[in-house]
Amino acid sequence: MAGIDSQVPAPAHTAASASTAPDSPAALPPDTAPHVHGTAGQDPSVPGPGVLLQDRLAGWVSDLTTLHELTERLARTATLDAALQELLRAGSALVGARRGLVVLEPADGLGPCTTVGLGLARADLGHIETVPRGALPYGRILDGLPGGDGEQVRPDLFAEDGLDPRHREVAARLGYAAAYALPLAGEEAGRLGAAVWLYDEPAKPDKRRRHLVAIYTRYATDHLARLLELERTRAAMATIAGELLPSRLPRVPGMQLAARHRTGPRGGGDWYDALPLPDAALGLTVGSVTGSGPSAVAAMGRLRASLRAYAVMEGEDPVAVLSDLELLLRLTEPARSATALFAYCEPAQRRITLAGAGHCPPLLVGERRTEFAETSVSAPLGMLACWEAPGVEFQAEAGETVLLYTDGLLHRTGDPVDRAFARLHAAAASVPRTLRSDPGAIADHVLHTMLPDGLDRADSKEDVVLLAARFD
CATH class of the missing domain: 3.30.450.40 (GAF domain)
Structure with a gap:
């Protein structure tokens, strides 16, 4: 028929069969035998049944x-x-x-x-x-x-x-x-x-x-x-997770902030937060609750809300903040564990005091250095009878960016942990100079270098969080 340009292979019907062949096996005459190709006296030019x-x-x-x-x-x-x-x-x-x-x-x-x-x-x-x-x-x-x-x-x-x-x-x-x-x-x-x-x-x-x-x-x-x-x-999970995470990051004199969050279809327990504190200080945190799905998202929301309260009360002592969070986790979420990092930032002095619980070390990205901050080795929250680890302090330079992240960024690469850390360091070191004044551009460059070709948007059980804080 006019207008039809078929891309479907036409069935192997002869012209005669298209008009005379039955539509289904049930329509065949009862005396038809599949092996008969003709009958005596039949015109050889006419196909047999x-x-x-x-x-x-x-x-x-x-x-x-x-x-x-x-x-x-x-x-x-x-x-x-x-x-x-x-x-x-x-x-x-x-x-x-x-x-x-x-x-x-x-x-x-x-x-x-x-x-x-x-x-x-x-x-x-x-x-x-x-x-x-x-x-x-x-x-x-x-x-x-x-x-x-x-x-x-x-x-x-x-x-x-x-x-x-x-x-x-x-x-x-x-x-x-x-x-x-x-x-x-x-x-x-x-x-x-x-x-x-x-x-x-x-x-x-x-x-x-x-x-x-x-x-x-x-x-x-x-x-x-x-x-x-x-x-x-x-x-639905992205909406719930989005409501439990900051809708916007605060404006703090002396610092610029940017965050990137990727979650899988079931939702996960990774979080980030930036909280203005007394004396013009700023609390930065990233963390991850074990598991995935609605229960992990709900647990993440509860822990993040509790951590905010502890940060307001004693944020200048990150070890105390995580100790309080660990006690809460053991009492209210005994079947879960979590990794967390809390940093107390003083923008005017460009000084950071932090404590980590089984979490990846921050990465310092600047004109003259790209290096991981020295942090103490510690267990995740909820893994031991009582969590304890010393805090560390380091000084940032003007124009440097502190990159906090969850281990989902490393796991999504599919590489062994040591190689994934090396890739992360190389990705941060390769940030073009023209982008280094924008923490959002730094986070995007690292994310897309670590997870190219849309892998950051692909379905995965691993959440990814990047929180970039640049000192002016």
Whole structure:
């Protein structure tokens, strides 16, 4: 049919079998034998029943192979956006269309809602959205209008009586003349959205293509439902963690602050904080609670809130702050342990006093040095009957940045710990001079150097926290 440029391997049907072969094995005549290739007196130019059956079976094998390949590709997608793009590409090949769009609009109203296009720019999608929803194939499906509970076949838009004028204008502008739409819905998933494929010329998919794409979209809907639930969980955990962490960092004379936080889909127990203290001092802390998921996030929130209180009462003595936190952890969270670092900063003197409990040492980044601060070796909180470790004090120079981080930054690299520390040192040392006056740029450079190619955004059980404090 005009307008269809198939990318799907055509089944091995002969021209005769396409019109005379049965649609299913049950439709075969009872006296048909698969091994018979002809009968006495039959015209040799006319295929026998056995040949027709073999051709039909070859066609089924071809279709099943195509569906298997396409569903395998879809199953390998790990994000909702990637799955929507794959759905459009596969559907385009199955129905023989060049362009399309999928509208994700879950019926439960919990979102996320989005529109993704194939061969359509953002401006093109914007033009389509100016058409009244009831005039569009996906609008009839999503709004439950009469006749919108199944596939929508629009083989020749410009030949339709009563075509919406705005739809006519947009179709002419974008150069499509036909549309085919399917709902994305399942018994368990409910209605998730709708997919539409657009043809450059009047056209419609034949019965075979429609059957294949219907099977594919049923599988795709179940896969999308799983990814949708994962996306919602990830968003919920990120929101909860974000509410438990500082919404903004304080402005402190003599210092500039920046923080970066990455968490996995289940959420984790890493935290950071910056707290103004009496006498123009500043408390900086990073830490990590064991475990992941909602319980770890909740425990992190409780510990961070308690640490803030202890810092206000005795922040000039970091050892006392962590001792109080350790006692609280043993009494209220006996099944957990945590690593933590608390630093008491005096910006005017550029002096830092800190204590750590099983935590990674801070990294000093400046024009003349890039080195780890000397800290004492100590156990994590909750690991021993009573935590105790000496504090340390060091002096920073003007223009230097102190980088605090959690061990997730090291673990996400997949390297042994000693090599990961070496990579971190090299990443900090390679910060360009033009970026060294901006703690946010330093944190970004270190993060992307340690975890390149989007690894910092990839799903992981390890949280990552970076807190950069630059002395003016």
